[in-house]
Amino acid sequence: MKLISAIIKHFKLDDVREAISEIGVQGVTVTEVKGFGRQKGHTELYRGAEYVVDFLPKLKLELVVSDNKVNQTIDAIIKVARTGAFGDGKVFVTDLEHVVRIRTGETGTDAV
Numbered sequence: 046m047k048l049i050s051a052i053i054k055h056f057k058l059d060d061v062r063e064a065i066s067e068i069g070v071q072g073v074t075v076t077e078v079k080g081f082g083r084q085k086g087h088t089e090l091y092r093g094a095e096y097v098v099d100f101l102p103k104l105k106l107e108l109v110v111s112d113n114k115v116n117q118t119i120d121a122i123i124k125v126a127r128t129g130a131f132g133d134g135k136v137f138v139t140d141l142e143h144v145v146r147i148r149t150g151e152t153g154t155d156a157v
Contacts, residue, residue, distance in 0.1 A: 046110070046140075046141040047110055050107050052134040054103065057125065057128075058075065061121075064125045077102065077104060078102075103134060122136055
């Protein structure tokens with residue numbers, strides 16, 4: 046099993062959710078996060094004063110998938126989240142050593 050973490054733009058959430066649902070991914074956790082990469086923030090004007098926004102708002106999605114669905118899931122996320130502009134985000138894949146469903150005590154793939 047793998048943990049896929051994806052950082053995406055807010056307005057792409059519904060598209061990504063639909064794309065991963067179509068390939069059979071059943072669960073996702075979404076967290077609002079802030080950060081910067083190559084975009085390095087930007088300046089905004091508010092009530093006549095200019096200020097720098099260093100950390101940009103993004104969404105972090107976390108999905109647990111079986112090893113045989115990793116590439117298909119990554120491809121689905123990239124396909125719908127890509128705009129071609131800086132700040133589209135990143136996808137990280139991590140090995141999962143152990144998973145337990147709290148309610149039933151099931152472990153491994155049964156817990157997902």
